[in-house]
Amino acid sequence: MESEATKILDEVTQGDYKYGFVTEIETEFAPTGLSEDTVRYISAKKNEPEFLLQFRLKAYRHWLTMSQPEWAHLKIDPINFQDIIFYAAPKKKKELSSLDEVDPELLATFNKLGISLDEQKKLTGVASVAVDAVIDSVSVKTTFSETLSKHGIIFCSFSEAVQNHPDLVKQYMGSVVPYTDNYFAALNSAVFSDGSFCYIPKGVRCPMELSTYFRINAANTGQFERTLIVAEEGAYVSYMEGCTAPQRDENQLHAAIVEIVAMKDAEVKYSTVQNWYPGDKNGIGGIYNFVTKRGICKGSHSKISWTQVETGSAITWKYPSCILLGDNSVGEFYSVAVTNNHQQADTGTKMMHLGKNTRSTIISKGISAGKSNNSYRGLVRISKNAANSRNYSQCDSLLLGAKCGAHTYPYIQVDNRSSIVEHEATTSKISEDQLFYCQQRGISAESAIGLIVNGYAKEVLKQLPMEFAVEAQKLLSISLEGSVG
Amino acid sequence: MLLQIKNLHASINGKEILKGVDLDVREGEVHAIMGPNGTGKSTLASVIAGREVFEVTAGEILYKGKDLHKLSIEDRAREGIFLGFQYPVEIPGVSITNFMRTAVNEIRKFKGLDPLPGGDFLRLMEEKKRLVEITSNLTNRSVNEGFSGGEKKKNEIFQMAMLEPVLAILDETDSGLDIDALRIVANGVNKLRRPDNAFVVITHYQRLLDYIIPDFVHVLFEGRIVKSGGKELALELEEKGYDWIKKEQE
Numbered sequence: 038m039e040s041e042a043t044k045i046l047d048e049v050t051q052g053d054y055k056y057g058f059v060t061e062i063e064t065e066f067a068p069t070g071l072s073e074d075t076v077r078y079i080s081a082k083k084n085e086p087e088f089l090l091q092f093r094l095k096a097y098r099h100w101l102t103m104s105q106p107e108w109a110h111l112k113i114d115p116i117n118f119q120d121i122i123f124y125a126a127p128k129k130k131k132e133l134s135s136l137d138e139v140d141p142e143l144l145a146t147f148n149k150l151g152i153s154l155d156e157q158k159k160l161t162g163v164a165s166v167a168v169d170a171v172i173d174s175v176s177v178k179t180t181f182s183e184t185l186s187k188h189g190i191i192f193c194s195f196s197e198a199v200q201n202h203p204d205l206v207k208q209y210m211g212s213v214v215p216y217t218d219n220y221f222a223a224l225n226s227a228v229f230s231d232g233s234f235c236y237i238p239k240g241v242r243c244p245m246e247l248s249t250y251f252r253i254n255a256a257n258t259g260q261f262e263r264t265l266i267v268a269e270e271g272a273y274v275s276y277m278e279g280c281t282a283p284q285r286d287e288n289q290l291h292a293a294i295v296e297i298v299a300m301k302d303a304e305v306k307y308s309t310v311q312n313w314y315p316g317d318k319n320g321i322g323g324i325y326n327f328v329t330k331r332g333i334c335k336g337s338h339s340k341i342s343w344t345q346v347e348t349g350s351a352i353t354w355k356y357p358s359c360i361l362l363g364d365n366s367v368g369e370f371y372s373v374a375v376t377n378n379h380q381q382a383d384t385g386t387k388m389m390h391l392g393k394n395t396r397s398t399i400i401s402k403g404i405s406a407g408k409s410n411n412s413y414r415g416l417v418r419i420s421k422n423a424a425n426s427r428n429y430s431q432c433d434s435l436l437l438g439a440k441c442g443a444h445t446y447p448y449i450q451v452d453n454r455s456s457i458v459e460h461e462a463t464t465s466k467i468s469e470d471q472l473f474y475c476q477q478r479g480i481s482a483e484s485a486i487g488l489i490v491n492g493y494a495k496e497v498l499k500q501l502p503m504e505f506a507v508e509a510q511k512l513l514s515i516s517l518e519g520s521v522g
Numbered sequence: 523m524l525l526q527i528k529n530l531h532a533s534i535n536g537k538e539i540l541k542g543v544d545l546d547v548r549e550g551e552v553h554a555i556m557g558p559n560g561t562g563k564s565t566l567a568s569v570i571a572g573r574e575v576f577e578v579t580a581g582e583i584l585y586k587g588k589d590l591h592k593l594s595i596e597d598r599a600r601e602g603i604f605l606g607f608q609y610p611v612e613i614p615g616v617s618i619t620n621f622m623r624t625a626v627n628e629i630r631k632f633k634g635l636d637p638l639p640g641g642d643f644l645r646l647m648e649e650k651k652r653l654v655e656i657t658s659n660l661t662n663r664s665v666n667e668g669f670s671g672g673e674k675k676k677n678e679i680f681q682m683a684m685l686e687p688v689l690a691i692l693d694e695t696d697s698g699l700d701i702d703a704l705r706i707v708a709n710g711v712n713k714l715r716r717p718d719n720a721f722v723v724i725t726h727y728q729r730l731l732d733y734i735i736p737d738f739v740h741v742l743f744e745g746r747i748v749k750s751g752g753k754e755l756a757l758e759l760e761e762k763g764y765d766w767i768k769k770e771q772e
């Protein structure tokens with residue numbers, strides 16, 4: 038009985054990656070490998086101020102003293118940092134001032150990915166979304182910057198922010214994720230190339246969704262981007278991040294940092310749809326996705342909300358976290374992580390309650406298929422001073438088939454008596470009954486699994502902005518899709 | 523002939539449940555199947571629908587003259603076979619609306635039709651909801667999740683109304699229904715009766731057959747249809763139980 042269901046699941050869960058194409062563009066590379074010279078090369082390429090070069094060098098020297106963490110439930114082949122190219126940029130002819138000057142190949146690439154870099158081309162009924170498009174190591178285009186600047190909002194590539202707003206960068210960069218934080222954070226701090234920068238001034242509600250779209254294109258390169266979001270008192274912004282990469286036989290490294298600062302009464306909503314190339318059915322190739330994401334609720338009544346839909350990457354190592362420093366601040370983490378074939382994910386969150394009356398919610402939905410491994414790892418820490426704080430965590434795992442694994446590692450530490458922590462966990466399977474029921478209504482096994490999985494993840498998906506939710510739903514079905522009959 | 527079952531044998535995990543079932547159903551007919559618990563009524567329904575956990579070891583099922591053996595579960599459904607489940611399963615997070623829209627559109631695709639436009643689909647839902655007298659908020663909820671026993675059964679009839687099957691097999695749809703719900707469900711079936719479709723109603727109670735008048739009543743016993751007759755057979759069973767049939771078999 039089980040074997041029939043398993044067979045159907047096996048067939049259904051062997052889908053293909055739809056974004057695996059490569060764009061032929063002229064690209065400029067740093068020499069392969071990592072040394073102080075590489076760090077200096079990148080800094081010089083970007084014409085950076087001295088403080089930034091010094092920051093990078095300190096990070097690099099610190100990184101040399103560290104070793105790759107081994108505590109995650111992941112099997113990682115050794116990474117040879119001397120085989121990686123740390124900087125790759127599409128060659129541009131001159132400074133871009135309008136869309137016409139973006140390489141048509143690049144425009145075509147983003148069109149193919151369904152990302153519009155054309156401010157004129159609004160989809161009917163869909164609010165416009167400002168996009169920062171990052172390919173390999175550099176941002177190629179940021180849309181709606183001018184519209185946003187009328188509200189005092191700064192939305193630009195990290196490199197531009199370094200040139201135009203060095204004080205803000207200097208003030209906040211590394212303030213949430215110091216370069217000493219962990220191995221990959223140190224690496225990123227040394228060699229990061231680009232990313233997005235976003236500053237919402239006091240009292241401003243950002244009038245549109247902001248988004249960054251990351252694309253790895255060049256071979257043998259790593260992508261090390263850095264995103265910094267600062268929301269001043271009473272500000273609000275909803276930010277989305279998407280990513281894809283071509284299909285290749287080697288593993289490629291992606292080690293990013295995202296830092297969020299929310300002042301008093303500010304709210305930042307950060308949504309990710311992560312769809313890096315996951316490797317093939319036999320586990321060859323795919324992106325190593327080692328990401329440090331952290332936000333600090335600095336002021337009272339501030340709120341940071343992480344929503345992630347993780348379907349891609351060969352290995353995902355990622356724990357978007359909240360430091361709840363301000364009294365009455367709120368942290369949220371909503372996650373759907375899908376692993377299929379040989380993918381491995383170790384993901385979760387950290388909620389650090391420091392202020393009084395702080396609240397956090399964690400909803401994690403893991404979906405494992407094929408021979409994959411999917412782990413939730415979460416830390417809830419309520420410090421002595423965080424009186425009357427609360428956390429609610431719910432971690433569910435859904436298993437598709439018998440060869441995959443699901444694991445839950447909740448760590449809870451409560452240092453005062455007035456706080457309450459609740460944790461619930463479930464593990465379930467798609468039953469043969471459910472499949473039969475759907476198929477009896479004329480629904481193919483493939484669509485049935487898509488429906489059931491989307492239903493299972495609904496609590497998280499409904500947190501996503503409209504523009505993203507539809508895409509995420511499709512993606513969930515596609516990542517588990519294959520050929521049935 | 524719409525459905526022709528010949529000497530059907532089926533087993534699960536090596537255990538034979540159906541031991542030579544013969545049954546003929548023509549368009550326009552209503553058949554009732556009765557029989558003691560555990561004799562294979564639901565198994566028969568599942569095998570007709572193509573459930574793979576059951577292995578057909580001998581015999582055949584012809585539907586519209588075609589052998590069903592090679593047809594997948596979903597293709598049987600798309601060809602017009604509907605099964606009202608004895609125990610409908612819950613699908614958390616999937617609204618009935620979304621579920622039905624997926625079903626309707628996959629069936630349309632199979633027939634070479636374009637997906638039903640959203641507005642038309644909603645109108646169809648409203649119409650069918652009236653037919654089975656179910657309220658709006660039930661269809662906004664997830665499929666069967668937290669439904670009462672009776673609500674689950676009504677939902678099955680609603681889905682049947684939406685999909686307009688050619689052959690509907692209702693497995694104990696009357697169990698767990700209060701008197702009003704029973705009447706509503708039976709009315710639903712009666713309104714959907716047409717000269718070109720047929721119903722096979724599995725039930726334990728003659729009561730249902732006061733509302734849905736069957737052309738034939740069959741008794742399934744230990745994996746075989748051992749007695750067939752008109753609707754008076756149901757009355758006889760109600761009165762005498764199954765003992766006399768068991769004795770006849772010995």
Ligand SMILES: Nc1ncnc2c1ncn2[C@@H]1O[C@H](COP(=O)(O)OP(=O)(O)OP(=O)(O)O)[C@@H](O)[C@H]1O
Nearest residue numbers: 534535539557558559560561562563564565566608
């Ligand atoms: N999945 C299964 N595994 C093992 N045995 C099964 C399975 N499904 C059904 N059976 C057995 O097959 C026999 C027939 O079951 P079936 O559900 O068809 O009976 P039924 O006539 O519908 O009974 P009821 O009137 O109680 O609904 C029973 O003995 C049952 O235990």
Ligand SMILES: [Mg+2]
Nearest residue numbers: 563564565608
């Ligand atoms: Mg039964």
